[in-house]
Amino acid sequence: MKRYYQPEIETASREKILEIQNEKIVRQVRHVWDNVPYYRHLMEEKGVAPEDIRSVEDIHKLPFLSKADLREAYPYGLLGTDLKNCVRIQSTSGTTGRRVVAFYTQADIDLWEDCCARAIVAAGGTNEDVVQVCYGYGLFTGGPGLNGGSHKVGCLTLPMSSGNTERQIQFMMDLGSTILCCTPSYAAYIGESLAERGFKPEDNKLKAGIFGAEPWTEEMRREIEKSLGIRAYDIYGLTETSGPGVAFECEEQQGMHINEDHFYVEVIDPETGEVLPEGSRGELVFTSLDKEAFPLLRYRTRDICVLSRKPCSCGRTHIRMSKPMGRSDDMLIIRGVNVFPSQIETVLLNEGYTPNYQIMLDRERHNDTFDIYVEVSPDQFSDLMSQIQRMEKSLEAALRTMLGIGPKVHLVAPKTITRSEGKAVRVVDRRKLHD
Ligand code: DLL
Secondary structure, eight states: OOOOSHHHHHTHHHHHHHHHHHHHHHHHHHHHHHHHHHHHHHHHHHHOOGGGSGGGGGGSSOOOBBBHHHHHHHHTOOEEEEGGGGGEEESSSSOOOTTOOEEEEHHHHHHHHHHHHHHHHHOOOOOEEEEEEEOSSSSSSSHHHHHHHHHTTEEEEEEEESSHHHHHHHHHHTTTTTTTEEHHHHHHHHHHHHHTTTTTTTOOOOOEEEEESSSOHHHEEEEEEEHHHHHHEEEEEEEGGTEEEEEEEEETTSSSEETTTEEEEOOOOOOOOOOOOOOOEEEEEEEESSSSSSOOEEEEEEEEEEOOOOOOOOOOOSSOOOOOOOOOOOOOEEEEEEEEHHHHHHHHHHOOOSEEEEEEEEEETTEEEEEEEEEETTTTSSSOOHHHHHHHHHHHHHHHHHHHSSOOEEEEEOOOOOOOOSSOOOEOOOSSSOO
């Protein structure tokens, strides 16, 4: 039996979806023009007025927004409504400079939770399910988003948050969790931890998992499915567009359906900004068609993807996106946390180190390892092991404060990090995250 959370819209004809989008875009551009002086100014600079946008065909006339705009407008500059209408913020785990703060009205939260509910139902969720949410709660969108979606479907929701694997396993076994929501790396770790405790895949009641927030491969999907005895579904989203639920996988597991009634999607050439035809590989750009509090138009995600309109046997008609194939900026996602090399550089310089460093990323038992090799200057150099260890610990603490996750720091002697003749190779990523 095919199941949808909002069947009418999830299986609507292409014409119907376009009609909805066309109506919404006109309203949304007017809303932004009237309420977001920052974007209005960008439109004026480009010589575009709300009257020029009569349908989604005209969207290409609008200016892009990027993370740099979010930084410049931080914190309230892109707010689309009075603060008194906002009921929530969510934020990325970045530093002050990079932090994205997104605002929500109650209606925004409702729509966001609907999107997550669609993902849960697509993964087979009903009100008979027990959904264990072990994405982080708090500022991160993962926990609150899936939590809200799970409530909407009527599932018994376990708001576990991440970490404390012992407790996760105990609740999972005692309460008979049937759907697991977390990052794919944490899912793999839970799978291994279960095996270490002598549990076989058939000992748990899980049937599906909804995993996202970081890149993962088909190979990893197969391993997770095997170790937990489930079907593993991908889910995509970003704080700027609400959070998880912008797109989700159905039983076909062949790309994620984008909720096109709420988000208009384009793929562009990241160099030129030119809109590319369906099927081309390029950067995803989203326009939120409904959001009141944080209504971003043409937001550049930096995620590289391919879109497909090939009909899907699940009956959903919304366009599908491939798994993100990389990024067009230098952002790394380490254990689900967004990290920019420049943040690391800032800490090193603040703490009195040289900017000669190398970030080494790898995977051990499906978990990211995160090592940073930092050269000390000749006057910092010491033969005393205890002193080096103290310095490493203190630098690790400073980095943890800045990044929200802790790397392992290795201080190395002056001039040991290979100098490059061109661009410095700051990041060595051995994780093989993309197929
Ligand atoms: O990661 C929202 C989310 C939470 C998505 C839970 C799915 C599940 P941010 O922290 O703002 O939001 O990070 C957004 O993470 O631009 C992608 O680069 C990456 N990302 C998100 N989902 C996926 C995925 C959340 N399924 C950034 N596959 C995005 C690969 C993903 N990368």
